[in-house]
Amino acid sequence: MITFEEVLAKTKRKLDENQLQAVNCDTNCVVSAGAGSGKTTVLSYRFLRLVLEKKADCDQILTLTFTRKAAKEMHERIHAQLLQFKSDPYVATQLSKFPDAEIATLDSFCSKIVRCDCTRYGIASDFSIDDEANKKNAQLCAQALMEENTFGEGARILAQIYNPEQLIDEVLVPLATQHYYLPKILDPGIVQPILDAVKTKYKEILDSFYQLLLSYEGFTASSKAVQSAREAASILLPAFDASDDYGVMLSLLGSSNYFWTKPGKGSGDDIDLLRETSDSYKAMRKQLCLALSILTHGQSLASVLAFLCEYQKAYQREKRKTGILTFSDVSSLAVDILKVNPSLRSYFKNKFRYIMIDEFQDNNQLQKDLLYLLSEKEELCNGGIPSYQDLQKDKLFFVGDEKQSIYRFRGSDVSVFKQLSSELKQNGGVALSLSTNYRSEPELIALFNSLFPVVMENHGESYEADFAELGSRAKKDAIEASCTLCIKPFDSADQDEGEDELAVGVDSEASAVALLMEKMLHTDEYLIPSETGPRRPEPKDIALLMRSTSSQLSFEKALRRYGIPYTLQTARSLMLEAPSNDLYNLLQLTIYPEDRLAYLGTLRSPFCNISDAGIVSILESYEENPLPFGTNPVLSDDDASRFEHASHFFSQLKDYVKTKTLSELVMHLWYESGYRLSLVTHAETQVYLEHYSFLHRLAQIKEKQGFGLSQFLDFIRENLGQNERLDDLDVIKEQSDGVQIMSIHKSKGLEFPIVFVASAGTKLMNKGSSLFAIQDTVIPYFMKNSFHETEKKICVTRGLKDFFDSGEEKLREKAELKRLLYVAFTRAETHLVVSGCFNRMNRNKNGDDSADNLLLLACNGLGLDIDSLAGKNTFVQVKRIEDVSEKSLYARKSESPASEDEGFEQKSDWYRQPLEEVDLLPSRYGVTTIFGVSEEAGNEALRLPLLDCDALFLKIVEQEKKKNPMQKDPYSPAADFGTLVHALCESRLLGENLPDERQLIPIPLARRLDEREKKQVLADASSLCDNFFACDLYRRFVQDTSFKCEVKFFSVVEYQGREVVAEGAIDLLVETPNEMLVIDFKTDLYKKAEVHARQVLTYLQAVERLYGKPARGCVTFLRQCGNEVWWKTNIDEK
Incomplete structure (x- = not known):
């Protein structure tokens, strides 16, 4: 049997002394893991050590994370480590148990506990979290x-x-x-x-x-x-x-x-x-x-x-x-259940030999109580929360960093993490530290070590984070790190009178930031490391972080002006820009055809692109027959052609809105109308391409909330023209091609070669809350009484907060601001830029000595005079942001009247060209559309076992035919049932713990089912998944191998006499040392593998191109797995 020491010797990753000490720790432990210190590596290697030393099986280690993304990453990393040594018999045994390993978020684990005993509280076990x-x-x-x-x-x-x-x-x-x-x-x-x-x-x-x-x-x-x-x-x-x-x-x-x-x-x-x-x-x-x-x-x-x-x-x-x-319900119920249900508490205590928790600085007292309940000594089972003396001495392993606790608005409490160290140490535990930052260049680490002892200085308050000196890695060859402060000092003088008015401070700052980015991208002054040596950065190597995205639009405009591509995590300007208005106008016409303004907007948008003269003519005829595209106006040849194409598309759209979901409508408008291509055509509009991700996500959210098209349009109408962040509309991207604009909170856990901390002088306007907690009860205002505070000043009081509030809340906010600065700075690998403006309100000249914005915190920590911009730190470059004219904000870089005229003439020549005939046939199809089942099942096909839901689906089909007897393709639930089964299989293969599997039911099917029918459909879908995990195909080819689910691809194929793009997703792709295996799931009632052969062949050809390995594939019929037929790229070779 292979030992952990042999594993370390064979792996390329070398652990430093502190990391090894944490990995080898066998007592209760709190690990303070700073930014870039390799905490995920420590957690995964400790899991591996516990397994290889036979201290616990894979399914006896509870590993909890803060986010689903982190849980998935941890699951994949540990599985990959075990797979490297699958030839070892003991490791092979552990791999067979790995699907049962509990690597999950704290919320999903709490949900599992609650489902065991929720009926005690009058809650059904199929509850959902929303x-x-x-x-x-x-x-x-x-x-x-x-x-x-x-x-x-x-x-x-x-x-x-x-x-x-x-x-x-x-x-x-x-x-x-x-x-x-x-x-x-x-x-x-x-x-x-x-x-x-x-x-x-x-x-x-x-x-x-x-x-x-x-x-x-x-x-x-x-x-x-x-x-x-x-x-x-x-x-x-x-x-x-x-x-x-x-x-x-x-x-x-x-x-x-x-x-x-x-x-x-x-x-x-x-x-x-x-x-x-x-x-x-x-x-x-x-x-x-x-x-x-x-x-x-x-x-x-x-x-x-x-x-x-x-x-x-x-x-x-x-x-x-x-x-x-809610998530809070589930956390609170889980703790209460473990307190009042001794047998269930004993079950979970005995089930897990070890518990490891990541990012614990983002948790609170309730979650700490839960973990103490699970770690209580086996022989004890007291009614309340165990004290630290009652804990097993080797079960708990906490990892976190108090300096990165920035989620107070979600209920996290840094004092809980700080208290852990003292409690566990008093019971024989240890507190360890991973102090080496492997992310940032040594010069930046030296800066952090001089800055943050000043910023984070405190007097031992429980809500303050303590800074300890960071260690650094070796310097990258030929790389010179940098830190730049771009500051616009406060000027009390009025604006100089002149022809051009000056732009506001944030616009001047945004222009300075964009100019510096352009310099980084096109000169050798800000090189970054790469595998082939120093190189110039690309836009995707730069992150622009902000405490608040309220000024995001100014930076977007500046980047567009300089032609710098960017990508967003939060689209504040979504409802200000053209795409949202254009999609809204066209959808509005399908329901409210009399909306003249929407019709006018549609005619001018890329959907039609009618000239001004053409619009006048259309509106004149519209007065006679006020229906969109309902007249034959007198138009030029170009406008007439565009009008005809738009009319045809609108006619199709009116039929689409009757049957398609909101997200399908958004996708149809974006891709099939040519709207996306119109954005791609012009460099200045390409930045709007990612607006689709946000609009599509918004449609999905509103679908889930049960919105119809009219309600969806009502929501958009209320928000058009608003520079506001829409809740829950954040889109996380695995890869980005432009400057990444996001909040500091969203950047946590990420790293970038170059980081801009922008709009750092912004003070958050905290309205405060009228709610006040006393004796574990939160109470609002309950009175309105006034009295004299001085002879002339009257004080109005409304509740307990005025009397009991000692000002600690503000001190907690300022303590988190310090941690926010630390998180922002430590995202940077090579170059760090801080930018901001000082004004009358954020300099704190007449207040106390504490800063209330990131810029002032940084300046005070660096000893920088905010008026003269003079400082002592020679590593930090300070640049003054100069005023810019407001007129310059609306001109593109290097734009001149001559270039404007030339550009106009070039565009005019292009528009004068005759419009070529447009092929309106789609250029992209799904693989199943191209190679769908073309043969009848007939007598040659084997009929597979029926499911209870089959009769239900037949009933739905009949109902659809009655409702829409003229519809060519009535809704059939079979495809959506297949989608549900695929999603369940993927979830189980990846080891995900879903709080509510009902969420996987596709919306069109879910709308047609009541709660009892949903349970039946889920039960049948689950039984098909069970068939797969019990079959020989899973045990032989999937169980102990590296695999991927839902692998999407594009491939060029011939269809209907022309080349088109075939789009598909491979259900299960297994990689072996010598070949790739494609496994396609089918939920068909009849088994006839040959009818799917062409589809599988397309998958195999795509896989061989992508991975450079021979591939073979099969179709497994989940109603009765077994006797699969395998194909290679030569379709006749089986």
């Missing part, structure tokens, strides 16, 4: 309850404090979705403990205030301020002694009386004391008034809490009824 659907349910529950309780006291109070939109969207929905998760139940009895807490703090402040008044009572000096203080004491002290009535005390302390001006000059004991304590007097008096406001509104608090209890019950009833939960 945060968006839950948000809608919360809105509906809130609206219904407010209507039912219009005259209820709690509803009345809330309606007086908040406007209706605020109350629903900013109070009740966040309370329900973020705080009132299952199985938590609000306790109305919490009111008294809250009031008791207020009273306790009130008495503490009152005692200090009373003592201060006693000192004022003894004043003898004659100054006006001293006399005012003595008078205040003489009135307030007897009042405190005489009455405990909170209302009386509030009217006294909340009045405009008993204030004075803080002494400026003068001396003497009384004046000195008053000068020192006047601010304290006002602060304590304000705190007393805040407390008294709460205590006099105790009944209002009780009424609001009673209303919230009703709301929570209604919302949780809806959850149980619909079976739709």
